[in-house]
Amino acid sequence: MTAIDPSAPVAPFHLRGNFAPVLEEATAFDLPIQGAVPRDLRGLYVRNGPNPKTGQSPHWFVGDGMLHGVALRDGRALWYRNRWVRTRTFVEDAPPFTADGVRDLTAGRANTHVVAHAGRILALVETSFPVEVTRELDTVGCYDFDGRLTTGMTAHPKICPRTGELHFFAYSWAPPFLTYHRADAGGRLVQSEVIEVPGPTMIHDFAITERSVVFMDLPVVFDLELAMSGTIPYRWSDEYGARVGVMPRGGTSADVRWVEVSPCYVFHPLNAYDEGGEVVVDVVRYPEIWRTESFAGPPGRLHRWRLDAAAGRVREEPLDDRPIEFPRIDDRRAGLPHRYGYAVDTGRGVDEFDGTSLVKYDLRVGASTAHDFGAGRVPAEAVFVAASSAAGEDAGWLLTYVYDAARDGSDLVILDAADFTGKPVATIALPRRVPFGFHGSWIPAVA
Numbered sequence: 001m002t003a004i005d006p007s008a009p010v011a012p013f014h015l016r017g018n019f020a021p022v023l024e025e026a027t028a029f030d031l032p033i034q035g036a037v038p039r040d041l042r043g044l045y046v047r048n049g050p051n052p053k054t055g056q057s058p059h060w061f062v063g064d065g066m067l068h069g070v071a072l073r074d075g076r077a078l079w080y081r082n083r084w085v086r087t088r089t090f091v092e093d094a095p096p097f098t099a100d101g102v103r104d105l106t107a108g109r110a111n112t113h114v115v116a117h118a119g120r121i122l123a124l125v126e127t128s129f130p131v132e133v134t135r136e137l138d139t140v141g142c143y144d145f146d147g148r149l150t151t152g153m154t155a156h157p158k159i160c161p162r163t164g165e166l167h168f169f170a171y172s173w174a175p176p177f178l179t180y181h182r183a184d185a186g187g188r189l190v191q192s193e194v195i196e197v198p199g200p201t202m203i204h205d206f207a208i209t210e211r212s213v214v215f216m217d218l219p220v221v222f223d224l225e226l227a228m229s230g231t232i233p234y235r236w237s238d239e240y241g242a243r244v245g246v247m248p249r250g251g252t253s254a255d256v257r258w259v260e261v262s263p264c265y266v267f268h269p270l271n272a273y274d275e276g277g278e279v280v281v282d283v284v285r286y287p288e289i290w291r292t293e294s295f296a297g298p299p300g301r302l303h304r305w306r307l308d309a310a311a312g313r314v315r316e317e318p319l320d321d322r323p324i325e326f327p328r329i330d331d332r333r334a335g336l337p338h339r340y341g342y343a344v345d346t347g348r349g350v351d352e353f354d355g356t357s358l359v360k361y362d363l364r365v366g367a368s369t370a371h372d373f374g375a376g377r378v379p380a381e382a383v384f385v386a387a388s389s390a391a392g393e394d395a396g397w398l399l400t401y402v403y404d405a406a407r408d409g410s411d412l413v414i415l416d417a418a419d420f421t422g423k424p425v426a427t428i429a430l431p432r433r434v435p436f437g438f439h440g441s442w443i444p445a446v447a
């Protein structure tokens with residue numbers, strides 16, 4: 001055994017343990033299953049995350065995107081594949097700026113989410129154009145909505161379950177700082193609106209309701225000095241203030257009603273909906289982030305804003321004490337009242353990822369329960385899949401990759417959402433570990 005050199009530099013958290021990238025692409029068929037994969041699960045579970053091709057990256061957020069997918073059908077786990085998204089950055093080290101200093105939206109790492117809409121599967125990072133991939137996770141190339149998209153695209157677009165529309169936005173350190181976009185159910189970009197905000201803040205996610213679009217303009221502000229130093233160019237500001245904007249769907253910047261909220265940062269809302277004259281927004285709220293470069297700080301917790309946009313007032317209410325991230329709902333409730341939510345217990349923090357539990361919220365009764373995977377078994381974001389199109393909220397399954405530290409390997413685990421604390425219905429052993437990553441989707445089979 002090699003002795004540990006106490007003078008050796010310690011790798012940053014995002015290159016250690018199960019944050020460390022995997023350096024090969026693998027394909028495996030007919031994966032071993034413990035339990036039984038529900039026969040109604042016909043499709044692809046796919047998740048994105050940063051995985052630097054060199055094995056090195058200066059920050060967790062800037063590794064090359066890698067997709068990990070498992071195809072399920074007829075009670076079988078047909079295959080596992082992991083594939084880098086072959087962005088121009090990956091293939092040819094394309095720089096983020098052109099020779100004229102303009103942001104090159106065709107360059108980027110596509111490492112944050114993967115979403116299907118209008119027959120296309122898009123790997124997303126918030127700085128760049130989407131990158132289309134196939135069901136076998138091969139890269140097609142940049143997708144700019146047939147030339148109509150002239151900004152980047154958030155990694156967190158929202159599909160309205162009523163209209164099938166894709167709502168999204170882009171933020172930028174250079175004006176316009178915020179632009180809202182809407183594509184129709186067929187994928188045609190039909191609306192782009194510049195939304196006026198006071199400055200260049202980091203806007204990772206947003207929300208929709210049946211009637212409105214909800215923007216978060218929170219005090220993590222672009223810093224040119226940091227940009228010049230090559231790190232993530234955003235820092236907490238005590239001066240900027242925090243506001244949430246409510247825009248009627250189909251509206252413009254002039255229609256946005258901004259409401260001051262107590263300073264905080266939110267990477268991810270759980271969901272939002274209309275209730276009477278109010279907009280209810282449930283978020284994972286951090287009292288602050290990034291006062292320094294460190295991720296360390298108070299954890300995110302579930303929190304509710306009740307926005308009376310007409311009056312410019314908010315009522316705020318903490319909903320739970322658990323430290324969480326990666327909140328998800330049954331996506332059929334996007335923008336509609338939700339009863340249930342699911343999240344990852346972040347344990348000691350997002351730079352540790354040692355929480356061994358998923359959390360389920362029942363917001364009607366104000367309760368939360370945990371599914372503990374056991375010592376050393378660390379779950380990631382859970383994606384809800386409805387048992388059928390007619391099934392009620394919570395009638396379905398939760399799919400997540402679980403890292404097993406004891407064998408340095410990973411499983412795809414399927415829980416019955418309605419029997420959340422019960423034994424997993426299926427545990428599918430993967431041929432390799434899946435590094436901790438970000439977000440994923442269930443993409444139903446076409447036939």
Ligand SMILES: [Fe+2]
Nearest residue numbers: 204267268439
């Ligand atoms: Fe995210």
